[in-house]
Amino acid sequence: MGGDHAPSEIVAGAIRAQEELGVEVILVGDTQAIEASLKEHKSPCQLEIAPAEDVIAMEEEPLVAIKRKPKASINVAMDLVKTKQAQAVVSAGHSGAAMAAALLRLGRLKGIDRPAIGAMFPTLIAGKPVIILDVGANVDCRPKYLEQFAVMGTVYSQYVLGIPEPKVGLLNIGEEDCKGNDLAIRTHQLLQDNPRVAFLGNAEGRDVLSGQFDVIVCDGFVGNILLKFAEAVGEIVLQILREELPQGLHGQLGTAILKPNLKRIKQRIDHAEHGGGLLLGVDGVCIISHGSSQAPSIFNAIRLAKEAIDNQVLERIQSTEIKRAKQLDGINQPSEVKPSEDTTG
Structure with missing residues (x-):
């Protein structure tokens, strides 16, 4: 539901991605508006719709809006990833809201201070x-x-x-x-x-x-x-x-x-x-698209998400940071004191 051309162009890009990339796309937002866009584009494939009651507008303060509208489409989308019903979120809406929702719903990867x-x-x-x-x-x-x-x-x-x-x-x-x-x-x-x-x-x-x-x-x-x-x-x-x-x-x-x-x-x-852009550092694959995104851009955003999933980017970042943390812990731990061979008191 986000972006200057939502939902029509978002739906068009999602249809193409499902047809050409072999991914399953869940469209999150106003059911009636999405169904109207699906009919407009005469999609031969079936796309799942996850209803969401609210949308966060571009002029709203991100953190306040995320907390005030728990059923906003970006929150619902992040919850789908959190509950493993989806593997990635793509949004062309309020980028600040997308980041805030990702942090609050998904959390940061271990070892990462800021995404x-x-x-x-x-x-x-x-x-x-x-x-x-x-x-x-x-x-x-x-x-x-x-x-x-x-x-x-x-x-x-x-x-x-x-x-x-x-x-x-x-x-x-x-x-x-x-x-x-x-x-x-x-x-x-x-x-x-x-x-x-x-x-x-x-x-x-x-x-x-x-x-x-x-x-x-x-x-x-x-x-x-x-x-x-x-x-x-x-x-x-x-x-x-x-x-x-x-x-x-x-x-x-x-x-x-x-x-x-x-x-x-x-x-x-x-x-x-x-x-x-890929939001790196949160515990889920999130792609933040430009607000002016049209169908080709949405298609490429979904392709970008698929590449991140297929190549296990999150797991590899997590693994790298955990190794680093263990190395630092080893450096900061006091060395073991061996008992002296001289046992005379």
Whole structure:
């Protein structure tokens, strides 16, 4: 029920996902509105509907609304995951409400202090995206949060994107170790000392899309600005291409010849092709999609959720953090004092 085009476009994307990805989709929300959308799209497949009485509007304060509306669609969806009736939640609604519901209903993974939204960005190297996190879940961060983001991004890159040793960068205003604010300098040291991540160093703004890094970490304030700026640039590039292609017969012929190339360009820079951001660090797979998401974006968001489930991303993050916690406990425990061989009193 969330997003600018709900429920029609959400339903259309869900229908396509169920048909093409072989997943079972549960549509959560107003039963009558959803049934009307299903009839509109003349779906040949049956999609289950989970009724929800309320919807959280974009202008509502997330935490207050989540508690005041226990039967809101996002709460009902999270409860389906909590009770193992579903394996993932996809929402194009209020992102703050989605995060609050995930934290309250599902809880954090053991060893994770703050969940982060990871978003995929295209790079200059075809077929090699970079995951940026956090892009909006935490506007204020501590160094250890960013260290955890780096670990979660590394696990995701390894097991979903198939990168054996993901290269990690810290978004900063310069390459030198001493550059940046207090958060950046302290985080740099933590990442440098962490054996679980292949830390390459600071990443400047111009490095984000270079393909040099596989994972880039930053706080949610900076990350969200970066995400929306990148989305706007992508839309501008696509619009310029539409405007600058020749008109008339010659233009139609040229467009027909270039159609495969134009399609690949769109796939690389259009944010709809990535579906949304994965909320890493909560005890359930949650995809937060853009509020303007239409059917293709919802389809890709469900695909993203399926990839996270198939590759056991949550279990692998949990395993990594538990191992780390045990290592730290071992370091902090006092060593056993062996009795002296000299037994004389």
